[in-house]
Amino acid sequence: MNRDRLLRCFEKELPGVAAxxxxxxxxxxxxxxxxxxxxRPAAVAIHFYQKDANWQFILIERSTYNGQxxxxxxxxxxxxxxxxxxxxxxxxxxxxEEIGIPLHHGQHIKTLSNVWIPVSGFEVSxxxxxxxxxxxxxxxxxxVQQIFSIAISxxxxxxxxxxxxxxxxxxxxxxxxxxxxxxxxxxxxxTALILNELKMLLKEL
Numbered sequence: 001m002n003r004d005r006l007l008r009c010f011e012k013e014l015p016g017v018a019a020x021x022x023x024x025x026x027x028x029x030x031x032x033x034x035x036x037x038x039x040r041p042a043a044v045a046i047h048f049y050q051k052d053a054n055w056q057f058i059l060i061e062r063s064t065y066n067g068q069x070x071x072x073x074x075x076x077x078x079x080x081x082x083x084x085x086x087x088x089x090x091x092x093x094x095x096x097e098e099i100g101i102p103l104h105h106g107q108h109i110k111t112l113s114n115v116w117i118p119v120s121g122f123e124v125s126x127x128x129x130x131x132x133x134x135x136x137x138x139x140x141x142x143x144v145q146q147i148f149s150i151a152i153s154x155x156x157x158x159x160x161x162x163x164x165x166x167x168x169x170x171x172x173x174x175x176x177x178x179x180x181x182x183x184x185x186x187x188x189x190x191t192a193l194i195l196n197e198l199k200m201l202l203k204e205l
Contacts, residue, residue: 001152003130006048006055009201010110010128019113019197022178027118034118042122044077045091046198047106049131054151057198058137060099061146061185071145073187075194076101079122091127099147100138106131112197115190119168126194150182155199164188 047058064071076098080090088108095101106129116123137147154160162181166174166188179188180195187195 001055006130007109012201014113015197015200016113019200020115020193022196023193026174026177030118031116034121037118037121039116039123040079040121041087042077042079042124043087043091043094044075044124044126044194045095045101045106046075046112046126046128046194047095047101047131047135048128049134051134051149054153056134056149056151057155058099059148059150059182059185059187059191060139060144061148063141063143063145072189072191073148073182073185074191075126076144077124087125088127091125092129095129098140098143100140101135105129105135112194115193117190124190124194148183148185152202154182155180155195156203 048055050056058076059073060076062072062074076095077091078094078098080087081093084090084093088111089103092101092103092106096103108127109130110128112126112128114123114125139145139147160181161178163176163178164181164186166177166179166186168174174188177188179186179192181187
């Protein structure tokens, strides 16, 4: 699979609502509860590179802390600093701080649909970056427990799309929640919504 073919996938119109639809019945209650909450901007980075002739992207497992997203699988990212000029810079800066990718590395090729996270109030913009060579990765142990390189072929396998009961902070359980199982890790929530849109764009590869 060559670079041009990958880029053509990201020339397509974003599926947006269609990609997020499978998750809506699980989100409706939270969206109603937090409907009046002010949305705060945030950004995540999806880093693509080739390894052993396969296109891969990066996920992280967050460190354990006292917060809504403790220990979750995610893309590197976070909220903007006051000095960040724009959200693309935020995605790059967070990638540097969390996994060591220099700010200027990677070509920005696409921005996916925003995803609102009702429980934390963040509205996340996902930025896709393409790397000519595999980046050297160094996890920040304060924020990142482990880094995972996920092949596109793993994302596209139907058997990796599962439904599972998800236990969330506060004791609630999301029954039969659609999620991804990648390298024996469960990916759900906002990251799963982003992955599903990514999958729909890449499914013709």
